[in-house]
Amino acid sequence: xxxxxxxxxxxLPSRSEQEQPEIGGTQxxxxxxxxxxxxxxxxxxxxxxxxxxxxxxxxxxxxxxxPCRTLFMQYARSPTIENxxxxxxxxxxxxxxxxxxxxxxVVAGDEAAKxxxxxxxxxxxxxxxxxxxxxxxxxxxxxxxFMKNAHAYKSxxxxxxxxxGSFWSGKAVDKQINSSKELSNYWISDFLASDxxxxxxxxxxxxxxxxxxxxxxxxxxxxxxxxxxxVQLVRGENGRTTSAAQVAERLNLSETATxxxxxxxPRPELFDERFRFSREEFDQHVAFRSVELSNGAILTAENxxxxxxxxxxxxxxxxxxxxxxxxRMRFSTEGEVVNEQLRKTAR
Amino acid sequence: xxxxLLADYTVRYETMLQPIAAMLEDLIMDHVxxxxxxxRVSTRAKSPERFVAKATKVNDDGTPRYPDPYVQIQDQIxxxxxxxxxxxxxxxxxxxxxxxxxxxxQLIVPDSEWEFGYFGLHYVLVLPKDVVPPSIKxxxxxxxxxxxxxxxxxHAWSEANHDLGYKPENPLDSNQKRLLAYTSAQAWGxxxxxxxxxxxxHVV
Numbered sequence: 001x002x003x004x005x006x007x008x009x010x011x012l013p014s015r016s017e018q019e020q021p022e023i024g025g026t027q028x029x030x031x032x033x034x035x036x037x038x039x040x041x042x043x044x045x046x047x048x049x050x051x052x053x054x055x056x057x058x059x060x061x062x063x064x065x066x067p068c069r070t071l072f073m074q075y076a077r078s079p080t081i082e083n084x085x086x087x088x089x090x091x092x093x094x095x096x097x098x099x100x101x102x103x104x105x106v107v108a109g110d111e112a113a114k115x116x117x118x119x120x121x122x123x124x125x126x127x128x129x130x131x132x133x134x135x136x137x138x139x140x141x142x143x144x145x146f147m148k149n150a151h152a153y154k155s156x157x158x159x160x161x162x163x164x165g166s167f168w169s170g171k172a173v174d175k176q177i178n179s180s181k182e183l184s185n186y187w188i189s190d191f192l193a194s195d196x197x198x199x200x201x202x203x204x205x206x207x208x209x210x211x212x213x214x215x216x217x218x219x220x221x222x223x224x225x226x227x228x229x230x231v232q233l234v235r236g237e238n239g240r241t242t243s244a245a246q247v248a249e250r251l252n253l254s255e256t257a258t259x260x261x262x263x264x265x266p267r268p269e270l271f272d273e274r275f276r277f278s279r280e281e282f283d284q285h286v287a288f289r290s291v292e293l294s295n296g297a298i299l300t301a302e303n304x305x306x307x308x309x310x311x312x313x314x315x316x317x318x319x320x321x322x323x324x325x326x327x328r329m330r331f332s333t334e335g336e337v338v339n340e341q342l343r344k345t346a347r
Numbered sequence: 348x349x350x351x352l353l354a355d356y357t358v359r360y361e362t363m364l365q366p367i368a369a370m371l372e373d374l375i376m377d378h379v380x381x382x383x384x385x386x387r388v389s390t391r392a393k394s395p396e397r398f399v400a401k402a403t404k405v406n407d408d409g410t411p412r413y414p415d416p417y418v419q420i421q422d423q424i425x426x427x428x429x430x431x432x433x434x435x436x437x438x439x440x441x442x443x444x445x446x447x448x449x450x451x452x453q454l455i456v457p458d459s460e461w462e463f464g465y466f467g468l469h470y471v472l473v474l475p476k477d478v479v480p481p482s483i484k485x486x487x488x489x490x491x492x493x494x495x496x497x498x499x500x501x502h503a504w505s506e507a508n509h510d511l512g513y514k515p516e517n518p519l520d521s522n523q524k525r526l527l528a529y530t531s532a533q534a535w536g537x538x539x540x541x542x543x544x545x546x547x548x549h550v551v
Binding site: 058161164165195201273281 | 446447450451490
């Protein structure tokens with residue numbers, strides 16, 4: 001059996017409270033039947049379920065030290081209730097009333113390498129009905145019910161040998177929230193002292209370059225237009241945690257367009273890699289340059305290829321010679337017509 | 348044992364680390380394309396001889412310093428970006444940290460103000476998946492790489508120091524060490540003079 005120990009702690013919302021409440025904790029025994037089985041299932045599936053790559057911050061002085069990582073490694077090395085309680089105390093100290101009461105499970109395991117998993121379940125309310133003798137029924141309202149919805153939890157998992165080079169990156173998930181901001185602030189940033197492994201700029205640039213390449217490679221005019229439209233629409237995701245897969249799904253891209261996008265990423269795994277979308281960065285790599293001339297012509301091309309697509313030459317204007325303040329320009333280009341549209345407005 | 352490590356790492360070096368280093372160089376070049384006053388971007392995979400020498404180091408009590416060398420040795424892939432002037436080091440590091448996640452950041456300077464030697468800004472950064480060729484399993488690739496950002500003078504001094512100062516068969520005597528320290532002081536002074544000039548001329 002790979003799980004070596006499970007501890008559970010009741011974590012109160014105590015952020016910014018000077019005196020932190022005592023934390024009640026217990027070991028979950030193998031004899032705990034369904035509970036042990038449920039945590040085991042989470043543990044077994046953790047590497048697949050936790051799909052957000054995160055990396056610990058370094059210490060303020062720049063050294064490879066992170067207090068949260070140190071606690072996790074301590075527990076993985078020696079899974080005592082006190083080492084587990086230290087983790088629960090860290091979580092309690094950053095838990096706001098908005099996040100509320102939670103039940104934390106700390107799990108240590110021995111696979112090919114050490115594995116460490118945390119799962120936090122929020123408190124809920126419920127009613128328990130107990131049938132008595134004959135026609136009797138007892139109904140009771142319960143305030144501290146956990147795992148009522150076994151699919152609403154936060155979790156994080158780390159695997160590797162217990163040394164300086166490992167346990168720096170883990171995989172997290174937050175199945176409680178809709179807002180990507182909370183994911184970052186409470187669970188990832190405040191508690192785990194971590195960040196997404198892919199920076200916003202790196203992820204946004206990668207997506208921009210892949211969309212740009214996919215557009216160039218699309219043979220079908222409709223697919224090209226679909227991808228072009230995606231370039232415009234994805235800009236509305238600014239600040240959100242997303243992935244190429246989520247973008248494709250949210251924008252309802254066709255299978256062909258989605259495959260083209262996926263194939264333009266350096267590795268297939270990067271399709272699901274999460275990052276915080278940055279419109280500023282994205283625009284730098286997939287911007288279109290549009291030039292309007294005094295005769296009414298509008299020329300548009302990818303910014304990075306504009307000068308290559310349109311040959312430009314100064315020409316003498318009617319009032320003088322080239323080089324005056326209002327220089328006349330001649331643009332020329334050549335290619336097959338792949339699409340032609342009528343629009344109500346110029347842009 | 349050492350022969351096996353050398354043989355295993357040599358395969359890793361040729362089939363994995365060298366292709367990753369080449370792709371990393373392209374990626375860094377692309378990220379710094381818009382930056383000014385970059386002299387060069389270079390990457391390297393740690394040579395099998397140097398890796399084995401590091402991996403077989405022991406602590407004072409005789410235990411191995413790197414019991415799990417493939418995980419613990421974080422500079423199997425190294426990158427260096429060389430810039431013209433000292434202020435460019437800061438601006439370039441800001442630019443690169445937009446794209447790479449650090450787990451270590453160290454400004455390396457000699458221990459005492461009365462000493463001269465190695466200067467440089469070093470990072471240990473998460474190796475992006477983008478630079479691992481699809482034929483290589485991600486779990487086999489190194490997790491991190493080392494990035495150094497140096498001025499031209501820091502780069503020149505560290506290259507010469509590396510070439511002359513680490514010859515186990517021919518250790519330096521006191522005067523030779525002092526000469527190396529003197530050249531480091533000259534490089535340090537030149538960096539400051541160029542910084543001042545660049546500021547006066549509004550280049551930086």
